[in-house]
Structure formats: C-alpha cells, structure tokens
Amino acid sequence: MAEGGATHGVEKRKGVYQFAYKRSADQDAAGPVRRPVVIVGAGPVGLSLAIDLAEKDVPVVILDDADRIGEGSRAICFAKRTLEIWDRLGVGDKMIDKGVTWKLGKCFHENDLAYQFDLLPEEGHRMPAFINLQQYYVEQYLVERALDLPQIDLRWLNKAVKVAPHADGVVVTIETPDGPYEIDAEWLLACDGAKSPIRDMLGEGFKGHVFEDRFLIADVKMAADFPAERWFWFDPPFHPGQSALLHKQPDDVWRIDLQLGWDADPEKEKQPERVVPRIEQMLGHSNFDLEWVSVYTFQCRRIDNFVHGRIVFAGDAAHQVSPFGARGANSGVQDAENLAWKLALVLKGEAPESLIETYNLERSAAADENIGHSTRSTDFIAPRSAFERRLRNAVLDLARTAPFARVMVNSGRLSMPSVYDTELSTEDQDVFAGSARLGGPLPDCPMQTADHRDTHLLNELGDGFTVLYARDGGRPNSVEGATLKVIGDDLLDSEGLFKRRLDATPGSTYVVRPDQHLAARFRTFDAGKVKHAIDRACGRA
Incomplete structure (x- = not known):
C-alpha cells in the first residue's frame, strides 16, 4: 500500500487507510x-478466515459496511499461536518486523515488584511469545494479502442488512451506495464483531456476565526508555485503590489501561481534560500526545451455538472476554483456522457437512476455557467485596517472597492455544512424554531439509494432513490422504528438539491436521490406524 497514493483502490491519509467502493x-x-462463501466483517478474524479459505482454492466474498481501517489501536497483543497461523497465511514476517516482541511480564503491588514471568523460556521457536502491534497494522497486512489472492472479492461499503436461511444456504440482502442487491451464499460466516448485526437478525443473544467495572484505554505517543515488557500494577500510588497496565507498541506509542470503577461516566472519562491528568499522574510528566481513547466494560459471554444451519459465527460475534489476557482477537483467529480447513473439505465433497459441528464443539469449548480464565482474572483485578480485596492483597504480599503464592496472582492469564478433545479410539493410547499434547498445536522446533537447508517444523507441514514418521530403518511408501514427511530423511532433527518435544523414538508416527493440531500419534507406523485417524478427524469415521 503506497503512502499518500492509491493501490488496489486504497488511499492512506493520516494513518487511516480508506478503500474505494466498487460496484460488483x-x-x-x-x-x-x-x-460458495460469504464472510461478513473485514477485521482480523474475517480476513484471516478468507485468506485461509482462498489458499485452499475456495472463492470468498467479504462484505464490510465500512470503507476504512486505522481508527484506533484496539487489539494490540498477539500470541505465538496466532503468529504461527499468520505465518502459514503469508503475513507472519510482516507482523514480526513491525511489532514489538516481548515475553516478560511484571506485576507490582503498590511500588513493589510482586513477581515476574517468562512466557517462552525455551529456545528453538520461530515465532516469539507475543508481539504488540496496533490492530490497524494487522488489518493492513491482512488486506494487502487478501488483495493479492484472486479467490477473494473484498467489497467495501457493502452492508448485510437481512439474512434468509434456506435448506442449502442463506440469501443475504446487502445495502450499498448504489442500492440493495442479494447474494445466495452456500455458507455465511459472521465475523462482524461484538455488536454482530447477523447475530441480532437471528435473535441470538449472549449469555454470561457483564462485570460492574469500567476501564480506560489510552494510547499515548511519547519517547520513553521503558523495556518491552508487560507491566501491571495493583493499587499503584499514582492510581490508588485501582489497577493499571502499561504496554509498548510500535512508533513510540504506549498502551495504558486504568481501572475507573463502575460509577465512572464513560463519555466524560474519554474527554482529554479527564484523561490527560490521569496519565500525567502515572508518568510524572506531560510530554506525550493522546492517540486514541476508549472506555470499556469487562464482559465474559458467548452464544449457545456457533453454528446455525449454514450460518457460522466466529470471533467476537460468537464470544466476548475481558481484554486482560489478550484472549479476544487471538481466540478469534484460532476460530478462523479451525473453521477454514473443515469448510474447505465440506465444499469440495471430501467430508460430510456434519464436520462443521466439530467446529462448534471445539471452539465453544475453547471459548468456555477463555471465559473461565478471563472471569477469574476479572475477579482478581476487580474484587467484588472487601473480603475478596483483602484476600487478593494478602496473595500479592505473599508473592514477593513465597513462590507458591505467585501462581495465584492473576493480572490476566495470557492467551494460550487450545487443546481439543480428539475422541481417542482404543488403538491410539500409546504413552508419550514431551511437550506435545494430543489435540494441541504441534510445538515448533528447528529442523534441516535433506539438503541441509535450515527451516522450522511448522513451515514444512503440508496444506492438508501431514504424517510425520521417525525413521526406523526404512520409510512407508505413501500415506493415503496426507503428505508424508520422514524425520531423518526428508527432515533432519538438527538440534534434537523434535525428539525431545514429541518424545520421538524410531517408528513413532504423528498425524497432524491441516490446522497443525496433533490428531493422533503411535509408537509404530500402521497404515490402517493412520487412515482411521484422518477419517475420524474429517468426520468420516
């Protein structure tokens, strides 16, 4: 995207990318x-889902009611698993190069350090634990990638205003500057955010908790030498009785979160005359400029079912969590990854339509896990009674000197990848040690190709199913329905980390899904077991 010019009908002015409406x-x-597929919402979730489907040769129409990105930082913390997904989609390096890489977090009680943590203490991963990157950059890189894929038709100022489900699809009515028109979508994927109009059209409401507290988000531009770490304060002297958070972003922008209390007036608290003195009190100076301000309320909620016939919900349209822990956008991108490969198989006739129900099962379970973590974080950050506050403060006091208390400190459990229930059959009950978890994403590790080119394991997985086989004297001829990679032949375990993380012994066999999650593992290769594992993952067993 050219600065100040236009590429693909796009213009950039004052940090905001504006897109030209084009009649279709x-x-x-x-x-x-x-x-085949219509996606409503061109945010990180909808764009990631569209790119993933397009790379699987599925044509996609994306509808967005706006014509711009770049208004406010919004989500900024993106986890290792999300970066691995984006790397597979061809935008990982851009995110890393622009983002602020970090892995250390520190929690303070008043003026004192209560404890600190390292989110990725081990080496040998291509992606960092976290980056901080403004959402407008994330969307910019995803839009650029989408515009390069001929299978994606990205339509700005196209607002979905009505849906009419039928037996094998959904008729969508769309408003544009030229008037309304309709599309008959085989599948409609609602990635239209927390205030999802599609969800409202179906009469689907959120269930869960809205917590009685308000928080101020302020992005400020300033020169500062604070390290690239996550700093969280309980009851700091500059904001007594409340909590605060500081994060570094690119371009000398810093994210500040300040707890306000339930009685705070959201509109008044966004005014500069209220925001600036609070930040001056925190920083001890006024050498900063306000970039963006918002006030939010903790919410931990979801809809009952993510799949309604041929309408599927993903991201904030399906679930909401409080922002501490960075579980919102990260879990939404994992929704997209889970759905894309399954829907592609269904559309190509290689899996039954019932496979989409496993998206609902796996990602609603992931949402429940995220909501549980987020709820517990909220209870610790914003105690609901004097007793809870005394208990919280006692834990913080103990954490300074007692390691056992540190695991009880909860300033937001940071986003971790989901581990799915693989519905184990009786024949894949072999015992494995190592850090790889059945149902979880495969841990990355450095490898070499047969010609001794340095690479990483995740970059060598196929677009579909991959079978990894630890060489035991020979190699299988082929694997039905999957790409075969022989460790010790096609790929070399250059640092021994594959063996350690996957507890690999000669003959060990690993079945990896298209979303890089481990579907099955066996101590010896058996073509029948491998085929059954793939069939089961595809809903054919």
Whole structure:
C-alpha cells in the first residue's frame, strides 16, 4: 500500500487507510448470484478466515459496511499461536518486523515488584511469545494479502442488512451506495464483531456476565526508555485503590489501561481534560500526545451455538472476554483456522457437512476455557467485596517472597492455544512424554531439509494432513490422504528438539491436521490406524 497514493483502490491519509467502493457484477445480475462463501466483517478474524479459505482454492466474498481501517489501536497483543497461523497465511514476517516482541511480564503491588514471568523460556521457536502491534497494522497486512489472492472479492461499503436461511444456504440482502442487491451464499460466516448485526437478525443473544467495572484505554505517543515488557500494577500510588497496565507498541506509542470503577461516566472519562491528568499522574510528566481513547466494560459471554444451519459465527460475534489476557482477537483467529480447513473439505465433497459441528464443539469449548480464565482474572483485578480485596492483597504480599503464592496472582492469564478433545479410539493410547499434547498445536522446533537447508517444523507441514514418521530403518511408501514427511530423511532433527518435544523414538508416527493440531500419534507406523485417524478427524469415521 503506497503512502499518500492509491493501490488496489486504497488511499492512506493520516494513518487511516480508506478503500474505494466498487460496484460488483452481482449487483447487475437478474437475481441472487450463488456464492460458495460469504464472510461478513473485514477485521482480523474475517480476513484471516478468507485468506485461509482462498489458499485452499475456495472463492470468498467479504462484505464490510465500512470503507476504512486505522481508527484506533484496539487489539494490540498477539500470541505465538496466532503468529504461527499468520505465518502459514503469508503475513507472519510482516507482523514480526513491525511489532514489538516481548515475553516478560511484571506485576507490582503498590511500588513493589510482586513477581515476574517468562512466557517462552525455551529456545528453538520461530515465532516469539507475543508481539504488540496496533490492530490497524494487522488489518493492513491482512488486506494487502487478501488483495493479492484472486479467490477473494473484498467489497467495501457493502452492508448485510437481512439474512434468509434456506435448506442449502442463506440469501443475504446487502445495502450499498448504489442500492440493495442479494447474494445466495452456500455458507455465511459472521465475523462482524461484538455488536454482530447477523447475530441480532437471528435473535441470538449472549449469555454470561457483564462485570460492574469500567476501564480506560489510552494510547499515548511519547519517547520513553521503558523495556518491552508487560507491566501491571495493583493499587499503584499514582492510581490508588485501582489497577493499571502499561504496554509498548510500535512508533513510540504506549498502551495504558486504568481501572475507573463502575460509577465512572464513560463519555466524560474519554474527554482529554479527564484523561490527560490521569496519565500525567502515572508518568510524572506531560510530554506525550493522546492517540486514541476508549472506555470499556469487562464482559465474559458467548452464544449457545456457533453454528446455525449454514450460518457460522466466529470471533467476537460468537464470544466476548475481558481484554486482560489478550484472549479476544487471538481466540478469534484460532476460530478462523479451525473453521477454514473443515469448510474447505465440506465444499469440495471430501467430508460430510456434519464436520462443521466439530467446529462448534471445539471452539465453544475453547471459548468456555477463555471465559473461565478471563472471569477469574476479572475477579482478581476487580474484587467484588472487601473480603475478596483483602484476600487478593494478602496473595500479592505473599508473592514477593513465597513462590507458591505467585501462581495465584492473576493480572490476566495470557492467551494460550487450545487443546481439543480428539475422541481417542482404543488403538491410539500409546504413552508419550514431551511437550506435545494430543489435540494441541504441534510445538515448533528447528529442523534441516535433506539438503541441509535450515527451516522450522511448522513451515514444512503440508496444506492438508501431514504424517510425520521417525525413521526406523526404512520409510512407508505413501500415506493415503496426507503428505508424508520422514524425520531423518526428508527432515533432519538438527538440534534434537523434535525428539525431545514429541518424545520421538524410531517408528513413532504423528498425524497432524491441516490446522497443525496433533490428531493422533503411535509408537509404530500402521497404515490402517493412520487412515482411521484422518477419517475420524474429517468426520468420516
């Protein structure tokens, strides 16, 4: 995207990317045009989902009611698993190069350090534990990638205003500057955010908790030599009785969160005359400029079912969590990854439509896990009674000297990848040690190709299913329905970390899903077991 110019009908002014509305051929059709997939919402979740589907040769139409990105930082913390997904989608390096890499967090009680943590103490991973990167950069890089893929038709100022589900699809009515038109979508994927109009059209409400507290988010631009770490304060002297958070972003921008209390007026608290003195009190100076201000309320909620016939919800449209812990956008991108490969198989006739139900099962369980962590974080950060506050403060006091108390300190459990229930059959009950978890994403590690080129394990996995086999004298001829990679032949365990992390012994066999999650593992290769594991993961068993 050119600065101050236009590329793909895009213009950048003062940090905001504005996209030109373009009339589509569907608007001139006699009736609703049939499209395989329509995605509503061009945020990080919708764009990631569209790119993933397009790379699997599935045509996608993305509808967005806006014509711009770049208004406010919004989400900024992106976890290792999300970066691994984006790396597979071709945008990982851009995110890393621009983002602020970090892995250390520190928690303070008043003026004292209560404890600190390291989110990625081991070496040998291509992606860092976390980066901080403004959401407008994330969306910019994803839009650039989407515009390079011919399978994606990205339509700005196209607002979905009505949905009419039928037996094998959904008719979507869309408003544009040229008037309304309709698309008949085989599948409609609602990635339209926390205030999802699609969810409202179906009458689906959130269930869960809205916590009686308010928090101020302020992004400030300033020169500072604070390290690239996550700093969290309980009851700091500059904001007594409340909590505060400081994070570094690119371009000398810093994210500050300040707890306000339930009685705070959201509109008044966003005014500069209220925000600036609070930040001056925190920083001890006024050498900063306000970039963006918002006030939010903790919410931990989700809809009952993420799948409604041919309408599927993902990201904030399906679930909401409080922002401490960075579980919102990260879990939404994992929603997209889980859904993309399954929907691609269904559309190509390689899996039954019932496979989409496993998206609901796996990602609603992940949402429940995230909501549980987020709820516990909220209870610790914002105690609901004097007794809870005394208990919280006692834990913080103990954490200074007692290691056992540190695990009880909860300033937001940072986002971790989901581990899915693989519905183990009786024949894959072999015992494995190591850090790899059945149902979880495969741990990355440095490898070499057969010609001794340095690489990483995740970069060598196939687009579909991959079978990894630790060489035991020979190699299988082939694997039905998967790409075969022989460790010790196709890939070399250059630092011994594959053996350690996957507890690999000669003959060990690992079945990896298209989303890089470990579907099955066996101590010896058995073609029948491998085929059954793949069939089971595809909903064919």
